[in-house]
Amino acid sequence: MTVRFVEDTPPDPIRFAYWVPNVSGGLVISKIPQRTSWDADYNRRLAQIAEESGFDYALTQIRFTAGYGAEYQxxxxxxxxxxxxxxSRLKVIAALLPGPWHPTLAAKQIATISQLSGGRIAVNIVSGWFSGEFRAIGEPWLDHDERYRRSEEFIRSLRGIWTQDNFTFRGNFYRYTDYTLKPKPADPLPEIFQGGSSRAARDMAARVSDWYFTNGNTPENIRAQVDDIRAKAAENGNRPRIGVNAFVIARDTEEEAQAVLQEIIENADPDAVKAFGHEVKNAGKASPEGEGNWARSSFNDLVQYNDGFKTNLIGTPDQIAERILALKDAGADLALLAFLHFQEEVAYFGTHIIPRVRALEAAREKRAEAA
Structure with a gap:
């Protein structure tokens, strides 16, 4: 069996994505008022604003059960x-959860959407961290590394179905014999994203994924993850690109931005935050190395689902633009962003921050050419 790997070098400008609020409660476990809605009309308009503002991707979430303020999904x-x-331009990344989805169904769904959208669909393979959700919907809960082994077979199956006729595959979870899907996805082939910080997650990214999402973190810690993944990926002829989670609070002054952060934390739902922390930390402890994405997350960190406060895109537009360049220097190819009030803050980010980032990138390139 042949597996398609991404060999082209990533484009120079850092890309931007946003979390789609397709579940209720926004992107913080807080009772602070949010001018964000999970309904379809709000999200259609948000996607248009993001496209107009210079965003490249939108990432939809997958939830099956209520919890942590997400009562509707x-x-x-x-x-x-x-x-x-x-x-017309924005790419949308659809979250898929092996177990509830079978690769055959997913491959056909995504191939059809790819044809209908001119190749603007991508997928995010979520291996799963919430055991209660799997049990609630009657799905077996596999051991930590087994979930990643299944996800890797899921990805290899998707790629094989999308690129080969008479696809044959023999895995521990999925098996195919002379299967042909037509029509296949439009060009370009759907990109495959994944997340996770465990050894199993990083090794899977090194072998088979186009993109790897990491939780929010400092540039120094992100660089360590990037170096680790890319060293292993080089052995496999792969070069996964890196997306970093961040929660953005952009205001005229740093004091105003920090005040908003404190208001979010002060209005946190303590029971929901603790319950979320219990689940995600248990999921990490189940890995052989005993750590996962949220192993070192404090209560304040956990108020934002993906450690987005840690990335520190909180301050003035100039400060945030400089910090985005620091993420890029650490190896990030994409910033995956969440906001308190999505429509207006995505628009503000496009007007006041993306141009600053592009200006900094251009100035850096000019200096490099002159050197």
Missing amino acids: HESVAFSHALLAAT
């Missing part, structure tokens, strides 16, 4: 298609 693949229909 739209299904990710169908919702992704709705956002694609409302836009």
Whole structure:
């Protein structure tokens, strides 16, 4: 079996993505008022604003059960298609969860959406961290590393179905014999994203993924992850690109931005934050090395689902632009962003921060050419 790997070097400008609020409660476990909605009309308009503002990707979430303030959830693949229909350039990344999804169904769904959208659909393979959700929907809960072994077979199956006729595969979780899918996805082939910080997650990214999402962190810690993944990926002929989670609070002064952060934390739902922390830390402890994405996360960190406060995109537009360049220097190819009030803050980010980032990139390139 042949596996397609990404060999092209990533484009120079850092890219931007946003978390789609297709579940209720926003992107913080806080009772602070948020001018963000999970409904379809709000999200269609948000996708259009993001596209107009210079964002490259939108990432839909997958949830099956209520919890941590997310009482309502739209299904990710169908919702992704709705956002694609409302836009013309934006790529949408649909979250897929092996177990509830079988690669055959996922491959066919995504191939069809790819054809309908001109190749603007991508997928995020979520290996799973919430055991209660799997049990609630009657899905077996596998051991930590088994979940990643299944996800890797899922990715290899998707790629084989999308690129080969008479696809044959023999794995521990999925098996195919002379299977042909037509039509296959439009060009370009859907990009495959994944997340996770465990050894199993990073090794899977090194072998088979196009993109690797890491939780929010400092540039120094991100650099360590990037170096680790890319050293292993080079052995496999792969070069996964890196996306970093961040929660953005952009205000006229740093004091105003920090005040908003404190208001979010002061209004946190303590029971929900602790319950979320209990689940995610247990998931990490189940890995052989006993650590996962949230192993070193404090209560304040956990108020934002993906450690987004740690990345520190909190301050003035100039400060945030400089910090984004520091993330890029650490090896990040994409910033995956969340906001308190999505529509207006995505627009503000596009007006006041992306141009500053591009100006800094251009100035750096000019200096390099002159050297």
